[in-house]
Amino acid sequence: MTTEPKRIVILISGRGSNMGALISATLDPAYPARIVGVISNKADATGLKAAEDFGIATQVISHKDYDDRASHDEAISAAIEQMNADFICLAGYMRLLTAAFVSRWQGKLLNIHPALLPSFKGIDTHARALSAGVRVHGATVHFVTEDMDDGPIIAQGAVPVGLKDTEATLADRVLEVEHRLYPLALRLVAEGKVTMRDGTTLYSNMNESDEKALLLPVGRSRETSDQP
Numbered sequence: 713m714t715t716e717p718k719r720i721v722i723l724i725s726g727r728g729s730n731m732g733a734l735i736s737a738t739l740d741p742a743y744p745a746r747i748v749g750v751i752s753n754k755a756d757a758t759g760l761k762a763a764e765d766f767g768i769a770t771q772v773i774s775h776k777d778y779d780d781r782a783s784h785d786e787a788i789s790a791a792i793e794q795m796n797a798d799f800i801c802l803a804g805y806m807r808l809l810t811a812a813f814v815s816r817w818q819g820k821l822l823n824i825h826p827a828l829l830p831s832f833k834g835i836d837t838h839a840r841a842l843s844a845g846v847r848v849h850g851a852t853v854h855f856v857t858e859d860m861d862d863g864p865i866i867a868q869g870a871v872p873v874g875l876k877d878t879e880a881t882l883a884d885r886v887l888e889v890e891h892r893l894y895p896l897a898l899r900l901v902a903e904g905k906v907t908m909r910d911g912t913t914l915y916s917n918m919n920e921s922d923e924k925a926l927l928l929p930v931g932r933s934r935e936t937s938d939q940p
């Protein structure tokens with residue numbers, strides 16, 4: 713039995729490199745999802761142009777055009793419904809979502825966060841990881857719940873933190889893992905192997921290679937080493 717690819721809407725606020733990674737993955741005819749639209753809350757988000765270059769429909773729904781968060785989120789919800797989306801991927805979408813929006817799309821809403829949750833929720837994750845002196849850092853794809861960066865974890869990508877790392881070098885290393893992790897996690901969700909139930913992540917029919925996608929491993933690379 714062949715199933716239709718799932719319809720994905722991506723929400724962005726800026727550069728959109730994770731969006732680009734998701735779009736690239738979905739170009740493979742065997743990938744179980746298609747990107748049907750990209751919505752940005754900012755007109756100057758550079759990711760919009762990249763999406764258009766791929767021939768994907770884009771919309772700007774600026775928060776500045778709405779009186780409050782609730783009406784802005786309602787407008788986004790309506791646009792997503794119009795596109796018949798099965799799942800929504802937040803990819804550098806830098807606005808907090810209302811409880812009403814999260815509840816409307818519960819189990820259908822994914823986010824990527826640049827830290828190994830539950831550590832370093834919020835912003836400036838790389839600077840805080842360096843200050844804390846962690847030796848392992850990374851990224852997390854999770855289902856979105858009402859509390860910020862708090863939903864059930866789907867998959868994580870870990871990277872080593874070297875003694876010479878700066879915020880910029882660490883951000884680059886984490887971003888590279890994000891670009892691999894998000895398409896792998898979305899694939900499992902689109903295939904119905906990963907679902908959210910009662911506030912937890914359920915895994916079903918996972919094979920060995922599926923399970924490998926849940927943790928991209930730490931590898932000590934040359935540029936993070938303090939050895940010559």
Ligand code: GAR
Nearest residue numbers: 726727728729730803804824825826
């Ligand atoms: C990414 O690192 C993403 O994990 C992060 O913003 C960046 C967006 O980059 N998201 C968050 O911090 C959300 N809490 P991109 O626009 O190039 O994908």
